[in-house]
Amino acid sequence: MVSFRKESDLLGELNVPAGVFYGVQTQRAIENFKISGQKLSSYPKFIKALALVKKSAAKTNYELGLLEEHLYFKIAEACDEVASGKYDDQFPLDMIQGGAGTSVNMNANEVIANVVLEKLGKNKGDYQFCSPNDHINLSQSTNDAYPTSLKLALLQENEELVEKLKAIVEAFRAKGKEFSDVIKMGRTQLQDAVPMTLGQEFEAFAANLEEDIEKLNNNAKLFVEINMGATAIGTGLNAPIGYAKLCAKNLAEISGYPFVSAPDLVEATPDTGSYVIYSSAMKRLAVKLSKICNDLRLLSSGPRAGLFEINLPPMQPGSSIMPGKVNPVVPEVVNQVCYKVFGNDLTVTFAAEAGQLQLNVMEPVMAHAILENIHFLGNALETLREKCVVGITANKEVCLNLVKHSIGIVTALNPYIGYKNSTEIAKEALETGKSVYNLVLEKGLLSQAKLDEILDPKNMLQPHN
Template sequence: MENFRNETDLLGTLQVPANAYYGVQTQRAIDNFKISGQKLSSYSHFIAALGMVKKAAAKTNYELGLLEENLYHKIAETCDELIAGKLHDQFPIDMIQGGAGTSVNMNANEVIANRVLEKLGKEKGDYQFCSPNDHINLSQSTNDAYPTSIKIALLNMNLELVEKLKKIVLAFRTKGNEFAGVIKMGRTQLQDAVPMTLGQEFEAFAENLEEDISKLNANANLFVEINMGATAIGTGLNAPVGYATLCAKNLAQISGFPIISAKNLVEATPDTGSYVIYSSAMKRLAVKLSKICNDLRLLSSGPRAGLFEINLPPMQPGSSIMPGKVNPVIPEVVNQVCYKVIGNDLTVTFAAEAGQLQLNVMEPVLSHSIMESNIFLGNAIDTLREKCVNGITANKENCLNMVKHSIGIVTALNPYIGYKNSTAIAKEALETGKSVYDLVLEKGILSQEKLDHILDPENMLKPHQF
């Protein structure tokens, strides 16, 4: 018994570990929600955001004359500790839970209150001096503090994801420059098309991903609108006049983001549209990233019976039965992450649609899905860059040899001999095994000098005058 303390709530008395900063409502959440195994303590940005929101609320309450100065300073100091990464082990609840986030909000309220009590020289749980509800949650509800914390967390998480995205864009662009002189065959529908350079292919990868930087940032910018001061449903019950606007101003100063108060708090409280659109931006990135990984796997296929145009860094043996086999394990794992992100986006969609009347109670699974996607994508992007893209090399001779023996170069003859003649040449080349080059000369369609100029791969890489 001496290792526990008793705390009481609406449902009665419950034992809480004596040294824990969390209290009875957190303990109930620990007992009730053994779901995903992913704890709030693993999401440091979320806990830091809770600290920012609670600090902004305390500052607003103090400035409006609702909180005594010494208590305000102790609350602010404790919130700064959360922001700095301290006490995060005191957030042991599952990310997926019932109650529309009440357990998360009360976990933060209890940890802050008990840490403040410690600073005041009081015993944990002696809430008459600092109460999780009456002081830390003053002028708030879970329904405004919880979604606001999610938004602040996602704003910071987006900054990190975008930085990782910028680095892999640079990595692909660097490879594009390195492979600028490597002539290869372009393909459509997995069939020979027309020549290009490997550099153009990798530069396209870079450009493709770079487009998503602005998309992620634009969609994340929707998170700056918050509903602090809405309290339970947006009417502002139990919040003082001016609280919403002042709290948004204080949170902007604390977080560094241009936070604004929503124009209509009743509308903003159940609204999850910003989560939907940001999740869709991550899904778009995942789709693109997965396609690029598919291409890397195809381009490196072989080494004898595939395309074998590039070499991926060998990371580990590829088979327990086939000696010498090395698999493209890094693109493979990134593909799988992308599938998870795409699935999470569907979860976000259903969770957002499930809102009813003045609240969406599905925000726990919604927020967990978005944060998980963000973390998974960031880790996958770093892994792909560090363990794959940076070490890719080109098989230059093999690339050129495939161009020389491809039927696809006949496309370059269209402007000179017409589509019908080009088709006939291509068909005969396929049937006889002769090269396009030899057949054109054999039939006397073009001079060797003219043909050499037209079929020089370098001349087929960009528009030119006929």
């Protein structure tokens, strides 16, 4: 039998399970918002961020004479324990909710207050000794504490995502070096173009993704501007003079991130521009990542009726009806992750636009979309690196034979025999099946020695005079 304690709020009394550290407002949110099935407890960095913000607020209140010393130290101790992950299971709220994040803020306030009460030897819910509103939420509002916590969480999450991105960049770069002597045909519009090396192709994958490390980090820097001390709409009602800048300073010291107070708190409170631009950086990464996965699938297509220039590590049987079939399942799953990222970015865009007047109440769905994207992308990058990229091998002979029999190498003859002659050679080669090499000799356009020099694939891999 589950026992309960009674707690009350504006709407009256409600039964709360006796053993939990959350309180009445969290309990109401549990009952009201059964939406996504993804809980706040799924994002421990967000919970840690909430705890560090509450600790910074308590420190600021203590330094400004609003909080007694003995209570401040107990609150700080409780915040550290919450930040450590000890109470992650006490954050059972659905990530998508109404109320602009009030339920999340109160969940943190209630858990921290009840941890303090336990340390004081009091019963859970005995809020006269430590109140979620009067002590833990002192000088704050959901409208400054929630976005500040989210920004701190995103700074932490970004660091982890960037590390995974760096790792796959290095994996592609290693393959670029490994395949540096594998001659192959480059293609444009899926048609033969000019020769290159497989190493150049993989190095290009690395360089393409490497650009996004800087983009993600630069966009994440916008999160260091916070609106603590804004309280409800940015006017600072119920916060003491000097609170905003001091709280930002304390949070910077406690978290290790260079937080600063926004110059205009009324502007900063409804502003969600930093979420929009960071989400767009993830979308950009996802677009590139999906394109690379498309390329890997094309390059490995076959094994007999496709390009078959590379082999992807076989991960599982590919068909319930076709024996021997092995599919590129890892690039496929990464493609699907990228499509999810595109959709979540659109959610962030609409939610950011939907803010009215002095507050954007849609921040919870933005938080959910961005955090989900970070986790999806991070997992996808790790999976692609570990289960695909590091195990890719080259079919060197296939690549070389495709170069030798390609009509595309006629492009290299343009400076020597002219575009018109080159076009005619290409057309005749296509119609007759003869090689470009033999047709040039038949027509006496170049000597064999000169032709061999020009059409040596290694001479077509870089600019030359």
